[in-house]
Amino acid sequence: MSSQVRFTDFKSDKQPTWCPGCGDFGTMNGMMKALANTGNDPDNTFVVAGIGCSGKIGTYMHSYALHGVHGRALPVGAGVKLANPELEVMVAGGDGDGYSIGAGHFIHAVRRNVNMTYVVMDNRIYGLTKGQASPTSRDDFETSTSPQGPKQPPVNPLALALASGASFIAQSFSSDALRHAEIVQEAIEHDGFGFVNVFSPCVTFNDVDTYDYFRDSLVDLKEEGHDETDYEAAKKVILDSEKEYQGVMYRDENAVPYGEAHGVTENMTEIGDGAPEDAMDLVREFY
Amino acid sequence: MPADFNWAIGGEAGDGIDSTGKIFAQALSRAGRHVFTSKDFASRIRGGYTAYKIRTSVDQVQSVVDRLDVLIALTPRTIEENLDELHDGSVIIYDGDRTTMQGVEIPDEMVGLDVPLKSLAEDAGGAIMRNVVALGAACEVTNFPIENLDSALQKRFGNKGQKLVDNNKDAARLGRDYVGDEYDHEFNFNLETTENDYVLLNGDEAIGMGALAAGCRFYSGYPITPATNVMEYLVGRIERYGGHVVQAEDELSAINMALGAARAGARSMTATSGPGIDLMTETFGLIATSETPLVIVDVMRSGPSTGMPTKQEQGDLNQMLYGGHGEIPRFVITPTSIDECFWKTVEAFNLAEKYNIPVYLAADLALAVTEQTYPPEAFDMDQVEIDRGKLVDEDEIDEWLDESEHFRTHALTEDGISPRAKPGTAGGAHMSTGLEHDELGRRTEDTGMRVEQVDKRNRKVETAIERESFDYREFGNPDSDNLVISWGSNEGALVEALDFLAEDDLDVHVISVPYIFPRPDLSEEINAAENVIVVECNNTGQFANILEHDSLRRVQRINKYNGVRFKADELAEDIKETLAETAEVHQ
Numbered sequence: 001m002s003s004q005v006r007f008t009d010f011k012s013d014k015q016p017t018w019c020p021g022c023g024d025f026g027t028m029n030g031m032m033k034a035l036a037n038t039g040n041d042p043d044n045t046f047v048v049a050g051i052g053c054s055g056k057i058g059t060y061m062h063s064y065a066l067h068g069v070h071g072r073a074l075p076v077g078a079g080v081k082l083a084n085p086e087l088e089v090m091v092a093g094g095d096g097d098g099y100s101i102g103a104g105h106f107i108h109a110v111r112r113n114v115n116m117t118y119v120v121m122d123n124r125i126y127g128l129t130k131g132q133a134s135p136t137s138r139d140d141f142e143t144s145t146s147p148q149g150p151k152q153p154p155v156n157p158l159a160l161a162l163a164s165g166a167s168f169i170a171q172s173f174s175s176d177a178l179r180h181a182e183i184v185q186e187a188i189e190h191d192g193f194g195f196v197n198v199f200s201p202c203v204t205f206n207d208v209d210t211y212d213y214f215r216d217s218l219v220d221l222k223e224e225g226h227d228e229t230d231y232e233a234a235k236k237v238i239l240d241s242e243k244e245y246q247g248v249m250y251r252d253e254n255a256v257p258y259g260e261a262h263g264v265t266e267n268m269t270e271i272g273d274g275a276p277e278d279a280m281d282l283v284r285e286f287y
Numbered sequence: 288m289p290a291d292f293n294w295a296i297g298g299e300a301g302d303g304i305d306s307t308g309k310i311f312a313q314a315l316s317r318a319g320r321h322v323f324t325s326k327d328f329a330s331r332i333r334g335g336y337t338a339y340k341i342r343t344s345v346d347q348v349q350s351v352v353d354r355l356d357v358l359i360a361l362t363p364r365t366i367e368e369n370l371d372e373l374h375d376g377s378v379i380i381y382d383g384d385r386t387t388m389q390g391v392e393i394p395d396e397m398v399g400l401d402v403p404l405k406s407l408a409e410d411a412g413g414a415i416m417r418n419v420v421a422l423g424a425a426c427e428v429t430n431f432p433i434e435n436l437d438s439a440l441q442k443r444f445g446n447k448g449q450k451l452v453d454n455n456k457d458a459a460r461l462g463r464d465y466v467g468d469e470y471d472h473e474f475n476f477n478l479e480t481t482e483n484d485y486v487l488l489n490g491d492e493a494i495g496m497g498a499l500a501a502g503c504r505f506y507s508g509y510p511i512t513p514a515t516n517v518m519e520y521l522v523g524r525i526e527r528y529g530g531h532v533v534q535a536e537d538e539l540s541a542i543n544m545a546l547g548a549a550r551a552g553a554r555s556m557t558a559t560s561g562p563g564i565d566l567m568t569e570t571f572g573l574i575a576t577s578e579t580p581l582v583i584v585d586v587m588r589s590g591p592s593t594g595m596p597t598k599q600e601q602g603d604l605n606q607m608l609y610g611g612h613g614e615i616p617r618f619v620i621t622p623t624s625i626d627e628c629f630w631k632t633v634e635a636f637n638l639a640e641k642y643n644i645p646v647y648l649a650a651d652l653a654l655a656v657t658e659q660t661y662p663p664e665a666f667d668m669d670q671v672e673i674d675r676g677k678l679v680d681e682d683e684i685d686e687w688l689d690e691s692e693h694f695r696t697h698a699l700t701e702d703g704i705s706p707r708a709k710p711g712t713a714g715g716a717h718m719s720t721g722l723e724h725d726e727l728g729r730r731t732e733d734t735g736m737r738v739e740q741v742d743k744r745n746r747k748v749e750t751a752i753e754r755e756s757f758d759y760r761e762f763g764n765p766d767s768d769n770l771v772i773s774w775g776s777n778e779g780a781l782v783e784a785l786d787f788l789a790e791d792d793l794d795v796h797v798i799s800v801p802y803i804f805p806r807p808d809l810s811e812e813i814n815a816a817e818n819v820i821v822v823e824c825n826n827t828g829q830f831a832n833i834l835e836h837d838s839l840r841r842v843q844r845i846n847k848y849n850g851v852r853f854k855a856d857e858l859a860e861d862i863k864e865t866l867a868e869t870a871e872v873h874q
Contacts, residue, residue: 013691014729042716046551058718059729064710066550067720068543069573075507075540079547079555080710082531083505087551087710105543108536264531269552269709271502275671276528282496283666286486287317 007036010045012062018053019127023200023211026174027121028057030198031090034184035063040088046080047090048073050102053128053202054094054121071102074109074118078258081116084267085259088188089116096126099135099155106157110164110193115257117187117194120157121174123202124209131205141208157197158238158249167192167255169234170248173214174200179222179246186248192257199244214244221247229253290344292478293354294425295369296418297327297338298361306443307359307418308339309658311425312487313439315343316660318432319481323348323779324658325852327368328597336364345481349624349659349779350855356476357428359421363391373397378474380424382417398472400424402465411458419455423462431478433463486663490628490654490776491558493666494584495520497632498556500671503582504530505548505555507541509563512596513655514586517558538563542570542583549574549581550719552678552709554636558584561603562593568610571645575615575744577719577728578697578705580639580646580676582632587651589850598850599652601775604829607647608804616744618646618751619803623760623778626665628654631801633671638755641676642704642747649803651824653852654776679706684714693717695726699739703746752805759807762797769793769866770816772809772842774800774830777822780853787859795862803830810838818869820845820862824852843869 010032018024035045045063049055051070058065064087068076077091098106098120109118125143126132133143133150136157140149161169168190172180180198187194199214226247227233234250237243259265296308308324315322320343327338340355342348355372358365359380366379373379375396381388383401393399402424404417411420419440426433440455488496495517498506506525508518522532530553535541541557548555559567564585574581587603589595607619618638622631628650635646679687687695687706694717698705705726708715722730723737731737760778763771763785773781778799788795796816800806813819813834819842821831826848835842845861847853 012729043713044711045716046710047718048547058720062716063718064550064716065718066547066577067718067722068546069570069721072539072543072570075535075543076547076550078533079505079507079544079549080551081547082533082544083548083551083553083555084709084711104536105540108540262531263526266529268504268529268531268548271504271554271673271675273673275500275668276502279500279668279671280663282499282524283486283663283668286488286492287484287663 005036005039005041007032010035010042010061010063012060014059016060017056019204021203022053023123023174023202024053024057024121026177026180027119027198027200028060030172030174030177030180030184031092031119032061033181034188035088035090037181037185038088038188044086045088045090047092048077048080050093050097052094052097052126054092054097057092071097071100072105073097074102074105077116078109078112078114081114082259082264084269085115085265086267091116091118093118093120095120095122095124095134095136099157099160103135103155107160107164110161110166110195112258113167113192113255115192115259117184118196119184120197121200122157122197123200123206124154125202125206127202127205138208156238161195162235162238162250166195166250167252168194168248169238169250170194170196172196172198172246173218174198175211175214176246179220183246183248190251192255217244219243219245221245221249291342291348291352292344292356292429292476293340293342293352294357295338295340295355296359296361296421297336297365297368300335300337302361303418304337304339307422308341310419310436310439310443311422312341312658313442314436315341315478316485316487317438318435318478319483319485320345320478321348321485322487322658322660323350325351326656336362336368338365338368343478345479350783351852352856353854357425359425361385362387366391376475378428380421380428400428400466400470402462404462407461407465408458411461412454416455416458419458420462423459424466426459427463427466428474429476429478430474432480433459435480484663485660486666487658487660488625489516489656489658490625490650491516491586491656492520493625493628494558494632494648494650495524496666497629498582498636499524499528500629500668501554501633501636502673503554503556503636504528505545505553506530506557507533507535507544507548508557508559509535509538509541511560511563513588513652514558514560514563514584516655517584517586538566539569542567545581546570546574546579549579550710554640556582556584558586560586560588561590561606564603564606564610572611572613572615573721574645575617576721578643578744580643582635582639582646582648585647585649586655587649595850597652599824599852600848600850601651601824603649604803604825607649616644616748617804618644619649620646621649621775621801621803622654623775623799623801625654625657625659626661627801629666637672637674638751640678641674642751643676643707644747649775651776677704677706679708679712679715681713684708684712688714689727693727696728697724697726697740697743699726699743702750703743704750748805757802757805757807759809760799760801762799763795765796767794767796768817769795770798770812770819771795771822771862772798772800772819772834773822774803777824777853780855780858781822783855784859784862787856788862791863793863793866808837809834813838813840813842818866819843820865822853822858824848
């Protein structure tokens with residue numbers, strides 16, 4: 001079946017309500033292409049989304065999906081994957097969902113290294129609530145709730161991931177369709193927690209981190225001869241605040257995913273119609 | 288009333304009180320005696336006082352009483368703390384050589400047995416065994432065959448080598464012989480043994496075992512007293528059945544992971560206490576709206592806020608019934624005894640999947656940490672039935688597709704119950720969301736569909752009320768004019784209070800309620816009785832308020848919220864007083 005799957009099979013017939021020109025269109029298209037390219041189909045794919053513009057993605061894609069509460073999509077994804085490792089689990093969120101209200105879960109999801117993919121549509125703004133500062137907004141970015149700018153350094157999600165023991169860290173740009181799909185595909189193929197921060201510009205509320213800005217400034221690590229298995233090299237590009245990079249920054253090929261480390265590799269959704277055969281042994285333990 | 292015997296060991300945290308107490312409880316259970324244990328964690332005075340108490344009888348025991356017959360006191364404070372419960376002829380075993388115990392005064396009417404626990408333990412191989420020396424002394428005092436203690440020591444230390452087991456057996460014998468040789472006293476205790484086989488377990492363990500029996504394969508939780516034991520029980524056991532326990536980073540994560548596993552199609556559970564329920568409430572509405580089957584265990588402790596974490600309370604009823612913004616359909620089940628913790632857990636999983644609904648299963652600290660003996664047949668696994676509800680497979684998908692071949696996961700059915708398709712089922716791909724949605728699970732703000740979905744979710748609760756038996760348990764005289772109603776863990780104390788009340792020729796009808804929502808309609812019983820008293824461990828009478836609402840009648844209340852569970856004899860006194868007050872008002 002997988003060979004016949006086209007990326008449009010992952011498209012629902014619901015028309016997106018994202019603003020025309022929103023980066024999320026490109027982000028989603030890349031995710032769908034990557035899913036199709038890796039031999040998945042809508043019936044074995046589970047998409048989890050949080051709240052925000054990004055959270056709408058579950059509606060616009062066709063697959064098994066849960067649109068959850070704000071910031072908690074990652075634990076849902078872990079639960080799905082551990083309960084049935086045969087499923088392809090993709091978690092999608094925004095910078096507010098993942099690095100503000102869900103920042104605690106992000107750190108632990110990275111540490112836990114469950115074999116799934118996390119795509120963050122980072123537009124450096126709160127779009128759905130109409131333009132407030134996000135955790136990745138620049139410190140002088142003026143918004144309705146921060147008229148002089150947030151006056152706090154933006155979160156560096158890649159550094160946060162690295163410090164949390166990530167096994168796969170990447171960044172892409174929704175407008176560079178080919179590279180974005182390629183990078184998400186690598187994240188899916190990674191045996192562990194594949195994290196991709198996607199520059200997904202907000203055309204309505206962010207006039208600083210625009211398509212033009214990213215087009216002009218983005219450096220592709222693929223063209224720089226970057227060795228993604230080199231931790232020190234990864235650290236260098238991740239902590240480089242002078243440049244914006246796209247590409248796979250870090251990949252730990254020796255990291256053991258949670259499922260393998262804990263022996264959780266079987267589908268646990270099938271059970272019998274009574275207690276397990278030897279269940280009286282559980283009672284006898286209390287003698 | 289059972290011819291009971293009450294025993295305790297007390298000392299400071301770190302004195303090995305818990306494990307020593309458990310060994311003696313195990314010995315009694317293995318000797319065919321019924322056992323009911325309780326724990327004093329913290330002190331009425333400052334300090335780290337802790338005690339493990341055992342009530343034992345050849346008949347079933349299901350409550351604590353204000354009485355102690357034999358006390359092993361490792362600290363003077365242990366005696367102070369228990370003066371109210373000690374009586375004429377109570378025996379206190381202590382080590383007068385211990386620095387803190389030197390010069391300790393044993394009240395004249397009691398029997399003090401000064402036993403050199405530490406030095407006898409050293410003779411047997413190590414000072415660490417001094418508590419076991421005390422257990423041997425207790426065997427002598429109670430005329431309890433020491434071989435039963437051997438068996439419990441074997442269970443406790445067997446995996447650490449036979450030498451250690453033998454040393455402990457020797458230590459126990461040195462304690463027994465010391466009392467026999469040094470004290471020429473006639474002790475009037477006789478712990479007779481029977482041929483019966485019992486198992487000894489607490490409420491948390493019963494919930495964990497119930498979950499395994501019911502097919503729970505995924506558990507995520509965050510450690511919190513007094514619910515942690517559920518997680519600790521499952522770790523190491525759930526793997527035998529292909530399941531897994533995740534210790535999450537917080538309760539927000541724990542419930543969302545459990546939700547994820549449930550969406551994947553696994554039977555899934557989380558357990559916590561009140562502070563965790565507060566956090567989980569965020570996701571609770573999502574579980575209900577997305578119609579995900581999930582069992583959430585609340586092992587209640589004293590609140591609000593951090594409250595008294597190691598103390599008893601039944602204060603979360605309103606939270607479980609009404610917690611969360613908007614109107615959330617849910618079930619709330621409150622098992623009334625330890626064996627019922629097992630059976631109600633099994634039932635909770637079935638209800639969750641039959642009605643695609645979150646189920647609160649509420650125990651409390653008194654049930655969670657209390658151990659009680661049962662015949663193993665009380666947990667007959669052959670009686671466990673699993674009903675996965677409307678879980679459809681590939682062949683059944685077709686009947687739930689709409690004209691555009693989309694799976695109607697929130698189909699508007701007559702009984703309100705919609706189908707579930709596990710991810711991986713061909714043709715079943717669908718989304719679900721915390722947003723109001725149409726039959727396909729897609730967001731809608733259509734006024735008609737909104738009303739239809741709300742009605743549908745409520746309709747399945749109505750269906751459950753029609754199809755299920757949300758019944759109550761009855762004790763005492765059903766024709767009595769005095770009706771006492773309780774929920775959760777108070778049942779044992781109430782049942783034993785009946786015996787105390789009978790001594791005063793007081794006749795009482797007890798109704799013990801394990802289902803709070805949906806719940807049995809008690810209005811007829813309430814309105815037929817002359818006196819109605821509702822017993823619960825909280826201040827405001829949360830259940831009493833509900834019953835007044837249901838029956839349109841004022842009820843009397845007995846509320847306890849000092850952090851200590853009801854005791855049978857004390858509860859009998861409370862009931863007597865309440866009935867007397869009512870009589871006065873009527874005159």
